[in-house]
Amino acid sequence: MSDRQLADWREHALKLESEINKVVVGQESPIRLITTAIFARGHVLLEGDVGVGKTTLLRAFTRGIGGGYQRIEGTIDLMPNDLVYHTYLGEDGKPHVSPGPLLMSGEDLSIFFFNEINRARPQVHSLLLRVMAERTLTAFNKEHHFPHMLVFADRNQVEKEETFDIPSAARDRFMMEIPIVVPGDPAIREELMFNPKFHDVDALVGTVEPEVLEFDKVNGIARIIQNSIDASQTLRRYALDLWTATKSPELFGVQVSGVEMSRLIISGASPRGVGMLLSAARVNAWLNNRTAVVPEDIHAVFHETIAHRLVFSPVYEMRRTEIARELLSGIINGVSAP
Amino acid sequence: MKTALAYMQKILLQCVALCLLLSASTALMADEIRLPALDPKLAKISIVEPERDSGYTVGDLLTRVVTLEIKKPYKLLDTSLPIVGYEKRYQGQIIGIELRDISKEEREKADSTVYTIALTYQVFTRNVVAKPAALPPEFVKVQGGKDIYEYRIPSWNFRISPIAVFGEVKLETDLSPFRGPVQKTDKQERIILNAALVVLALAALGLVYILGVHAWLPRMGGPFARAYRELRKLGKLPASDETLKLGLGRVHQAFNASLGSSVFSGNLEQFLQQKPVFAAIRHDIEQFFDLSRRVFFEQSDAQQFGAEQHEWLRRFTRRCRDCERGLKPEKQV
Incomplete structure (x- = not known):
């Protein structure tokens, strides 16, 4: 039965991918990674320059997944209670309290979209920590559950004014941090520039077939995927070596240009991080119609699941993106399997 | 009377002897009169000396070619050229260098004459250790109108070397006239050279093996x-x-x-x-x-x-x- 379910759901997942690829062109790799995160039940943080299509991409996924969708914009004066409730004066002239974005859809909340998360204060990040980790929230003397909720967030690292760094504990809650870059293909660039279809985002997102997935059944299939896709002893040893290498890359002969390796890493990948890595690798194997995880499945998600979890010495933080890319490529090249 | 005659004869002989002595010394003094030196602006000299300046021994020939350019109307007097066979002296002592041959060529130019003089000397001295020697300076005469001037061709220093290493050859133990010249043996040096070549070859092989990443031939041992x-x-x-x-x-x-x-x-x-x-x-x-x-x-x-x-x-x-x-x-x- 589960084999049949896995095959059917794979069809759905691939259809969702193709729907998104129709409206967001030249982003096949990020779309595959977000699909992977959805079925691995992991939160996603998109990072990229202004206007590269981060929000469009997430809105398109939201439409394809279905379920309750809430969105909030990160601003410097946003407070945690703005996520939970808001007050207003009603027509009757009396104050009213209505649920905020987190509570509005109740248990049907499928996607919580946090736009420009790095503009929100650390207090807001703190609230989000619990919601992301436990998918629960206590408000109005009641515990609210969001079993189907995924947090999609985006941030741009170009602007530094009136922004707050997301602490490493909050970053660790995200399964993936996916970089979005402008497509390099000149034909795609020309299409983005001259085809009016891509200029009206609302209309564009509206072309995505709604509710390709049944949002309330994704948790179930995700469990089946994790239980069905095998990981051999050799692969486990390989994954353990990768984990060790994120803490002590020098043991595997990994070098990064201009970096003193013994002083680079303060903290490597967390157990939660490598757990998410394997969950994502299993989903990648399933999407590629395999019954077991192979090293290539880990490679496909390694950078996006690990890079944002590494804590570097402050002296190297300014070159974080460049160093993380070179370090993780070095780890993949330096650790062998079998 | 007879005694007085003998005394006068004796006095006369002494006078004759004194006159002869005085005339000889006058001639000698006339011969030693130094002529004025030629103005250096009037002559240009270049000399091609022998290729090496050491290793000469008895019997060796050394040739130096002197090219002397003298402005007209001055001319080199052929009679002033050194005489073949004359044994050279230094402070009255024979130095063992003898002029063996001399040749002279003249070439006229518009305002000067170029004399090319080849002087070949032979060494007639030797020593048990190396000693300094010199081809002596030559003085030639140049005539300009009625005046005669002297021009000095400079000397050239070299070393006379012994025929054999001092103490190595004992002629008294081997006086056979049928033996050729005694030669120094190089047997030991050849053994050392061969041993060094073997060590060099082994070292080169080892280096090839190391540079070849522990393989004897390229692309082997990969x-x-x-x-x-x-x-x-x-x-x-x-x-x-x-x-x-x-x-x-x-x-x-x-x-x-x-x-x-x-x-x-x-x-x-x-x-x-x-x-x-x-x-x-x-x-x-x-x-x-x-x-x-x-x-x-x-x-x-x-x-x-x-x-x-x-x-x-x-x-x-x-x-x-x-x-x-x-x-x-x-x-x-």
Whole structure:
């Protein structure tokens, strides 16, 4: 039965991918990674320059997944209670309290979209920590559950004014941090520039077939995927070596240009991080119609699941993106399997 | 009277002897009168000296060619040229250098005359150790109108060397006139030279071996060659899943060592780009990674591995080794 379910759901997942690829062109790799995160039940943080299509991409996924969708914009004066409730004066002239974005859809909340998360204060990040980790929230003397909720967030690292760094504990809650870059293909660039279809985002997102997935059944299939896709002893040893290498890359002969390796890493990948890595690798194997995880499945998600979890010495933080890319490529090249 | 006559004879003889002595000394004084030196602006001299300035011994000839250019109307007097056979002296002592030959050529130019004088001297001295000597200066005379001037051709220093190393030859023990000249033996030096050449050859061989990454010939002893040797040893063990895993792991190591980083099926293209000699067996390499995947990662009870896979792996590794050596790989059976 589960084999049949896995095959059917794979069809759905691939259809969702193709729907998104129709409206967001030249982003096949990020779309595959977000699909992977959805079925691995992991939160996603998109990072990229202004206007590269981060929000469009997430809105398109939201439409394809279905379920309750809430969105909030990160601003410097946003407070945690703005996520939970808001007050207003009603027509009757009396104050009213209505649920905020987190509570509005109740248990049907499928996607919580946090736009420009790095503009929100650390207090807001703190609230989000619990919601992301436990998918629960206590408000109005009641515990609210969001079993189907995924947090999609985006941030741009170009602007530094009136922004707050997301602490490493909050970053660790995200399964993936996916970089979005402008497509390099000149034909795609020309299409983005001259085809009016891509200029009206609302209309564009509206072309995505709604509710390709049944949002309330994704948790179930995700469990089946994790239980069905095998990981051999050799692969486990390989994954353990990768984990060790994120803490002590020098043991595997990994070098990064201009970096003193013994002083680079303060903290490597967390157990939660490598757990998410394997969950994502299993989903990648399933999407590629395999019954077991192979090293290539880990490679496909390694950078996006690990890079944002590494804590570097402050002296190297300014070159974080460049160093993380070179370090993780070095780890993949330096650790062998079998 | 007779005594007075004898006394006068004696006085007369003394007077004659005194006159002769005075006339001889006057002639000698006239001969030693130095002429005024020629103005250096009127003559240019260049000398080609013998090639070496040491190692001469008795009997050796030394030739120096003096080119003297004298402005007109001044002319070199041929009578002032040195005389062949004259034994050169220094402070009255014979120095053992004798002029053996002299030749002179003249060439007229518009405002000068060029004299090329070749002087050949012979050494008639020797010593048991090296000693300094010199071809002596020559003084020639130049006439301009009624006046005569002197011009000095400078001396040239050299060293006279002994015929044999001092103390090495004892002529009193070997006076046979039939023996040739005594030569110094070089036997010991030749032995040392040969020994040094042997050491040099061994060192060069060792260096080649080290620079060749512990291989005697280029492209030998590469990662796949080593893996193939180990697989042949493994082939002597009974075929099992464990030996197959060991063999596959060994070939993976060879791939990693060949590229310098881990090779997976995902970066096979990168491997083939950097190692194009393996492109000929691309299909086999893909088969290898497929086999490795089934053995290491996608195990299932339905899959059985046996001697066939072992044999295939051994042949595959041999083909990789051939590619590594730049040879055409044998066809896969």
